[in-house]
Amino acid sequence: MSGALLVIAGEASGDMHGAELLREIKARNPTLRIIGIGGDGMAPYLDRQLAHVKDLGVVGFIEVIKHLPSLNRLFKRILKVAREEKIDAALFIDYPGFNMRLAKSLRSSMPTVKLHQYVCPQVWAWKKGRIPELGRVLDTLYCLFDFEPALFNGLSVAAIWVGNPLVETVKPEMDRETFFSSTGLDPLQPLVALLPGSRQGEIQRLLPPMAELARRWRSDANHREVQWVLPVARTLSDEFIRPFLNGTPILPVHSCSYAARAYADAALVASGTATLETALLGTPFAIVYKLNPLTYAMAKSFVKLPYFGLANVVAGRGVVEELVQSQVNPDELSKVLTRLLDPVKAIKTRADLGTVRQHLGQPGAAARVAEHLFHSMETPRT
16 A cells, blocks of 8 residues: 655654654555654654654743744645645644644645544643544544543544553663663662753753752762762753753763663652653652743643643552642752652652553554554545
8 A cells, every 4th residue: 555644743752652653654554655744763764854853842832932933834834745745644643732733724624634643632631621622633542541542432533542652662771780880880879860851941940950959969968878860861962961060970871761760769850751761660759840930820720630740640649759840949859859769668669650550551552553554544534
């Protein structure tokens, strides 16, 4: 079967999921022409790349407004290319704000094109009133969490739980001995991993209090001696990170984010997919969350959940502590880290994290999506 598929990912996590998915799709249908937006992971599978995820990777209401002109230009180009390429289907990978707007435009301008969304938008957190809209616009919604399909009962969209790809992709990049020998860290000393995020805005908000925590901890005789490691996201440069670390004992490392967390005794992790990854690795951690004040005020009026961290949302209870906005300061971080490093607390936390894994399904999510998508493209939309 030939044909054309439009694929849109807007963030680094979407590129990671998209790379696995496009590999599975190409294995089933090598002649399928794939057009769209992705990052370095998806690029080898795109026959025509319209933009890189770094061009879309903005977070927060205020930040998006600043980028609206360039996003609108890209939006119009995507619609133009979709018509030129005569696409048979579109696959949207997360990035719900941009992608749902695009889906609605495609539905009205190209009604026979099948529209699929991989990663259910977090309507359960933001606006449940948008659930009927998703049901009308999309043909298929591939859900990563077991509680999501029930939200769409009675709607025309096919909401399918495919499991979460993290259960097979999250694993240490190297063994423990190799990690410690390659980084020069002491395997006999406690290790704390710091994960302030993958975007510059997140780093600017979260890394300064983390860095100050490390400075104060080292100078306080009441604290046990620890080592600090900062896995640097691929989206960030050393030049950008370095000024934040001056005068700290924090060691930046590359290409071993999973290993750094897996072999750490505790971690402080920015809210998002990284919290699920850390939960799967079994390392005791706390979630930190800090937005532009206006963005946070707007978000607070929409979010109707008792937790903001994905690990807690998936578990359905507070398995890890959460620090938000003004709580993300060196004093509060020190208190939560002290609790995380307590051996008794660590044992309980590791056991609680096991409940997160139970809600994420079995390996093979990308293969299940690719198989369904492949057969769906063989059936015309009525």
